Amino acid sequence: MERLKDKVVIVTGSTSGIGIGIAKLCAKEAAQVIITGRNVERGNKVVADIEAEGGKAWFHAFDLTDNASMHALVNDVAEKFGRIDVLINNAAGMGMKDGRVDELSLEEFNAVVATDLGGTFNMIKEVLPFLLKNEKGGSIVNIGSMASVGGDLGTIAYACAKAGVDKLTEYVACMYGPSGVRCNCVRPGLIITPQNESRVPDVLKDIFLSNILGKRYGAPEDIGHLCVYLASDEAEYMNGQILTCDGGLNSHTTTVAQFRKLSGRTW
DSSP states (O other): OOTTTTOEEEETTOSSHHHHHHHHHHHHTTOEEEEEESOHHHHHHHHHHHHHTTOEEEEEEOOTTOHHHHHHHHHHHHHHHSOOOEEEEOOOOOSOOOOOGGGOOHHHHHHHHIIIIIHHHHHHHHHHHHHHHSTTOEEEEEEOOGGGTSOOSSOHHHHHHHHHHHHHHHHHHHHHGGGTEEEEEEEEOOBOOTTTGGGSOHHHHHHHHHHSSSSSOBOHHHHHHHHHHHHSGGGTTOOSOEEEESTTTTSSOTTHHHHHHTTOOOO
């Protein structure tokens, strides 16, 4: 349980959902975890929960739409701990308008891309100088989305932003891998969290579950376990990879769920 012993790990957007799951698992592996988000009360609650289980965590206010906030976060952490070892880019713009092409203005589209892709880019830019100083470099884990895998019926701005995160991951790995900085991306499938469970319609849950190759939805811990591995020295040879963690949702043809109901075969 010490795979991240003494590593300084920043988890953006870790006051709710997947971010909490990632942060708690990093703390269980002996990392010093920086909890970030806009809600101070929720952030302090996550810190208290981690400390109650014997982990080490600190809260720092953070806003993905504010470049000054990112700069302050990174520099304050570097000053406090003397180093930064891991950045997990989990934060995303929530509540921003998204939809179909005919429903969005260019300004609305750009706002989502600027936050979800531009914010990820800027956090990497802020952290890179500190990762490059480390003798063993460091690890960046971007949280992408299966929205970037194929076309869908809505949320076009989010999907385009997350597709950009995929490519950003590969370019950062290519540019800084020789200097010891690894960059990988995790694409979550449908993850049910305490915060979103009541907001996800049952019909949507049923559609996803009929195509997942197991018997349950994803949980924050499923993403957290993968992030812990990518952040650890065990993943030294993992770089520039886009890893989908979705219970097998995107591993098969679109007809599998329907043919399963018919107890038949596709061909």
